[in-house]
Amino acid sequence: MTEETERRLETEVQETETEQESEATEIDTAGTAAKGSALKQTMPSTEVTVSVADIPAYNGSPYVAVNDNVPQFLETDLSTSSYEYYSDLDSLGRCGVVYACIGTDLMPTEERGSIGSVKPTGWHTVKYDTVDGKYLYNRCHLIGYQLSGENANVKNLITGTRYLNVDGMLPFENMVADYVKETNHHVMYRVTPVFDGDNLLASGVQIEAESVEDNGEGILFNVYCYNVQPNVAIDYATGDSSLAGGDVAAQNDAAADASVDTAAASYKGAKSDSNAASDSNADQADESSKSSGSTDQTADNGQTSDNSGTSAQNPSGGSDTLMVYKSATGDKYHSINNCGRMNPNKATQITEAEAIRQGLGKCSKCW
Structure with a gap:
């Protein structure tokens, strides 16, 4: 083999190695670009994965x-x-x-x-x-x-x-x-x-x-x-609620005003004092909520509630105002509409007194 032939072969080998290195670099660059693209994603999946x-x-x-x-x-x-x-x-x-x-x-x-x-x-x-x-x-x-x-x-x-x-x-x-x-x-x-x-x-x-x-x-x-919310029964279809067991102690601002009207018959200043206190409490609730990253619990003055006042006891037992839930087939009444295997869509809301009249017992799991 002549010296010129050896030089030519050596040059071809070097060119081949250079081409291979270039291809490897391109592949690596493409992979890095693809990875970089993934790390700049701004249109995420919104698939709901749980029910x-x-x-x-x-x-x-x-x-x-x-x-x-x-x-x-x-x-x-x-x-x-x-x-x-x-x-x-x-x-x-x-x-x-x-x-x-x-x-x-x-x-x-x-x-x-x-x-x-x-x-x-x-x-x-x-x-x-x-x-x-x-x-x-x-x-x-x-x-x-x-x-x-x-x-x-x-x-x-x-x-x-x-x-x-x-x-x-x-x-x-x-x-x-x-x-x-x-x-x-x-x-x-x-x-x-x-x-x-x-x-x-x-x-x-x-x-x-x-x-x-x-x-x-x-x-x-x-x-x-x-x-x-522990001790509170909630209707998820509407957001309505009632206290689970005992006297219904829920009251919003409008209901509180109504109570003051009755109690203040002999004291004209009582209602205005109560309203001032209610407004002050609402402001305090708004201020305290600002310290949390997740919540605002400001009161809405004047909004009525179906769950205000105290529950009236029926002579036969149970409350005529406390709302409870019964399932389609069970023999118990519940404070929530999804207790155990209950289907909340088929749960019926009735008063506690009516549940007792129907022969239903009080569920020990949710009360």
Whole structure:
């Protein structure tokens, strides 16, 4: 082999190696680009992955794990850039799936304002002595204000019990907020309000979260939080409620005024004093709610309630004003319409006295 031939062969080998390296670089670049594209996703999946039928009946815990506590995000949902997504309201005016990649740049930089003008589906202004803060319902942010800075966004507010807000949702929101602030990382966060049929009040909310940069090492959960309130019976079709057992202690501002009218017959100043106190309490409720990322419990003066006053006892036993639930086939009456295996769509609401007259016994599980 001549020296010239050897040089030519050596040149061809070098050119081949260069071409192979170039192809490898192109493949690697394409893969990186595809990955980068996935990490810039801003149109996430809004598929509802859970239904009321999938969730066990409330048994005293404010939440339960779903899918072994593993969120069901798609790879294309993950992002290292902060963004938010809110579904449009449905034909009944109800919120849908909301979604966000939580980062420090998404968090609020100012104190939250009032959201008392928003009336989510199922909303009632009603108070019970057994509820912390008196007000049964809060305007619950699906994605907490402390995470997104979203305030009076009607697509992000549902009617939720005080128990759902404080005991169910808030601990998970705080966990995510603390992680993001401490690491400056991002957390994928999806909240799905779960409605049964055409009910105006959500039965609960599913919350999924996964920290992005560390592949879920810091934050990883998938839970369902119950929209219930201990000792209160709720009609999820309308949001109506009643105290479960004993005297009905619920009263809104209008009912409180009516009570004052009766009691103050011999004292003209009593009604005005009571109204002033009621207005003051409403203002205090609004102010106290601003400290929480998830709730506004402002009273709506003048709104009536079907659950005010005290229950009238029937001589045959039971109350003529306390509303309870009976199933289509059972022999018990209940404080809630989904106790055990009850189908809430087939539950009938009657007074406690009528339930006793029909020979129904008091359920020991929900009372």
